[in-house]
Amino acid sequence: MHPIKLCARSPRPSSKKRKRPAAAAATPPEYEPEPVHDTSACNSEGEDNATGKRREHNNKKMEEEKSKRKKKQGEGKKGSGILTDKLFSDLPISDLTANAIRDMNYTHLTEIQARSIPPLMLGSDVMASAKTGSGKTLAFLIPAIELLCRLRFSPRNGTGVIVLCPTRELAIQTHNVAKELMRYHSQTLGYVIGGIDLRGEAEQLAKGINVLVATPGRLLDHMQKTKSFKYECLKCLIIDEADRILEQNFEEQMKQIFKLLPRQGRQTVLFSATQTEKVEDFAKLTFGSKEERQRTLVYVGVDDHESKATVEGLKQGYCVIPSERRFLVLYAFLKKALSEKTKVMVFFSSCNSVKFHAQLLNFIQIECYDIHGQLKQHQRTSTFFKFHKAEHGILLCTNVAARGLDIPDVDYIVQYDPPDETKDYIHRVGRTARGDNGKGSAILFLLPKELQLLIHLKSVAASFCFSEPPKVNLDLESSASKHRKKRNVNTGRRHGIGPSNPYGRKGSDDRRQFARF
Numbered sequence: 168m169h170p171i172k173l174c175a176r177s178p179r180p181s182s183k184k185r186k187r188p189a190a191a192a193a194t195p196p197e198y199e200p201e202p203v204h205d206t207s208a209c210n211s212e213g214e215d216n217a218t219g220k221r222r223e224h225n226n227k228k229m230e231e232e233k234s235k236r237k238k239k240q241g242e243g244k245k246g247s248g249i250l251t252d253k254l255f256s257d258l259p260i261s262d263l264t265a266n267a268i269r270d271m272n273y274t275h276l277t278e279i280q281a282r283s284i285p286p287l288m289l290g291s292d293v294m295a296s297a298k299t300g301s302g303k304t305l306a307f308l309i310p311a312i313e314l315l316c317r318l319r320f321s322p323r324n325g326t327g328v329i330v331l332c333p334t335r336e337l338a339i340q341t342h343n344v345a346k347e348l349m350r351y352h353s354q355t356l357g358y359v360i361g362g363i364d365l366r367g368e369a370e371q372l373a374k375g376i377n378v379l380v381a382t383p384g385r386l387l388d389h390m391q392k393t394k395s396f397k398y399e400c401l402k403c404l405i406i407d408e409a410d411r412i413l414e415q416n417f418e419e420q421m422k423q424i425f426k427l428l429p430r431q432g433r434q435t436v437l438f439s440a441t442q443t444e445k446v447e448d449f450a451k452l453t454f455g456s457k458e459e460r461q462r463t464l465v466y467v468g469v470d471d472h473e474s475k476a477t478v479e480g481l482k483q484g485y486c487v488i489p490s491e492r493r494f495l496v497l498y499a500f501l502k503k504a505l506s507e508k509t510k511v512m513v514f515f516s517s518c519n520s521v522k523f524h525a526q527l528l529n530f531i532q533i534e535c536y537d538i539h540g541q542l543k544q545h546q547r548t549s550t551f552f553k554f555h556k557a558e559h560g561i562l563l564c565t566n567v568a569a570r571g572l573d574i575p576d577v578d579y580i581v582q583y584d585p586p587d588e589t590k591d592y593i594h595r596v597g598r599t600a601r602g603d604n605g606k607g608s609a610i611l612f613l614l615p616k617e618l619q620l621l622i623h624l625k626s627v628a629a630s631f632c633f634s635e636p637p638k639v640n641l642d643l644e645s646s647a648s649k650h651r652k653k654r655n656v657n658t659g660r661r662h663g664i665g666p667s668n669p670y671g672r673k674g675s676d677d678r679r680q681f682a683r684f
C-alpha cells in the first residue's frame with residue numbers, strides 16, 4: 168500500500184488525453200427532464216415538434232460523445248484489469264443486443280458478467296456480489312432484456328422487468344444503460360422515481376412500459392394508486408444495491424411490494440457490492456426458507472476468495488489533521504486539483520455541511536458543484552449530469568452520491584468527514600478506479616480524536632489494501648509558528664484566542680454573549 172502524497176501528482180496534460188477505461192461507453196448521454204423515457208417507436212408517434220427537435224439534438228450529441236469516447240478507449244481492447252477472456256460475441260444473445268453491445272464498444276465480459284449472465288439466462292434466481300465498478304449493471308440488464316425479447320413482450324403486456332435502485336440518480340443512470348442496450352429492441356423502457364410528477368409517470372405507465380427502472384417508494388405508490396399500471400405479467404425483479412435498499416427504511420415498502428408482485432414464474436435477482444447481514448435477511452424475505460433457497464438460488468460471489476474489498480487500481484490513504492486546519496488542507500488540495508484539471512469528489516456527513524462548504528468555496532473562487540438530499544430532484548439530476556460530463560471539476564456531496572453512480576474519470580475521492588461504516592467507505596471510494604484498468608486515489612481526513620477509527624480500519628485492513636494503515640504526515644506547522652514556538656511566544660496569551668478558545672478571553676467587564684456549539 169502506498170500512502171497518498173498530497174502534492175506528488177504530476178500535472179496532467181490539460182487535454183486529458185489519457186486512456187479512458189471502457190467505463191464511459193455506458194455513460195448517460197444527456198439529461199432529459201421527462202419523467203419516463205421510452206425507447207420504443209410507440210413513444211415517438213405522438214411527440215410534438217419541440218420534443219422531436221430536442222430528441223434529435225440529444226441524439227446528435229450522444230453520437231458525438233460516443234465517437235469521442237471510442238477514440239479515447241482504443242477500440243475496447245481487453246486490458247489487464249477486470250476483464251475475462253470471454254467474449255460477448257460468444258454469448259447466446261439476440262443480434263439486437265449483440266449489436267448494441269458492439270456499439271457500446273464492449274468486447275470482453277467482466278468476471279461478474281461472465282459468472283452471472285449464464286445462470287440468469289437459464290432463468291435461475293441469482294444473488295450476486297462483486298466489487299464496485301466491476302460491471303454489475305450489464306450483468307443483470309443483458310439477461311433481463313433478452314428474456315423480454317424471447318417472450319416478444321409488447322407495451323400491451325405491461326411491465327415484464329422491474330429494476331429497483333436505492334437512489335434516483337442510480338435509477339436514471341441504470342435507465343440510460345438500458346436505453347443503450349435496448350436501442351435496437353422494440354420493447355419499451357421507462358423509469359419512475361421520487362421527486363417527479365406522479366401523474367405524468369402514471370400516463371406513461373398506462374401506455375405500457377416493459378422494462379421499468381424504479382426507486383422503491385415511487386414504485387409502491389404507483390402499485391397502489393395507478394390503476395393502469397399493469398404488472399401482473401412480471402417476469403423478472405432485479406434489486407440493485409440490495410443492502411442499501413434495506414437500510415434506507417425501505418424495508419416496510421419492500422415487504423409491501425413483495426406482497427403485491429406476482430411470485431409465480433418470476434425470476435428474482437439481487438445484486439450488491441457489499442454483503443451484509445441485511446442482504447441475508449433480504450434473501451430470506453425474497454427467496455423464502457433456507458431449504459427453498461438451497462434448491463433454487465444461484466449464489467455468485469466474485470470476490471469471495473479475495474481479501475480486498477476494493478479494486479486494484481485504487482490508491483488509498485489517510486491523513487490526520489486538527490480541526491482548525493482541516494478546511495485549509497481541503498482548500499489547498501482543491502486549489503491544486505483545479506490547477507491540474509483533475510476531477511474530485513468530496514464527501515461530507517450532512518447536507519448542511521455540503522451547502523456551507525459549497526457556498527464558501529464558490530465564494531473564494533474554488534468553483535464546485537454540490538449534491539445532497541435537500542436539493543430539488545431536477546437540480547440534483549442536472550448537477551449530476553454536469554459533473555458526469557465534465558472533464559475536470561469538483562463535486563461536494565453526501566452519501567447520496569456514494570452508491571452505484573458511474574461517473575467517468577474521477578481522479579480523487581476526498582472524505583472530509585469519515586464514513587459511519589466500513590461499507591460506506593467502500594462505496595465512496597468506489598466512485599473512482601472504475602471499470603477495466605480504472606485508476607484513482609482516495610484520501611480520508613481524520614481529526615486526531617478520530618484516530619480510533621483506525622482500529623476499525625485495521626480490523627478490515629486487507630479490504631483497504633494495506634496490512635498496516637498508511638499515514639500521510641502533513642507538516643502543517645508554518646515556519647513562522649515554529650519560530651514562535653522556539654521563542655516560546657504564545658500569541659494566545661495576549662488576547663486568549665486559540666483553538667480551544669476561539670472567542671478570546673472574556674474579562675469581567677466584557678458584555679459580549681458567547682455561544683459555543
Ligand SMILES: Nc1ncnc2c1ncn2[C@@H]1O[C@H](COP(=O)(O)OP(=O)(O)OP(=O)(O)O)[C@@H](O)[C@H]1O
Binds near residue numbers: 188300305
Ligand atoms: N464488459 C465490459 N468491458 C469494459 N467496461 C465495462 C464492461 N462492463 C462494464 N464496464 C464499465 O465499467 C464501469 C462500471 O460498471 P457498473 O457501473 O456496471 O459497475 P457496478 O459494478 O455496478 O459498480 P457499483 O457497485 O459502484 O454500482 C462502467 O463505466 C461500465 O461502462
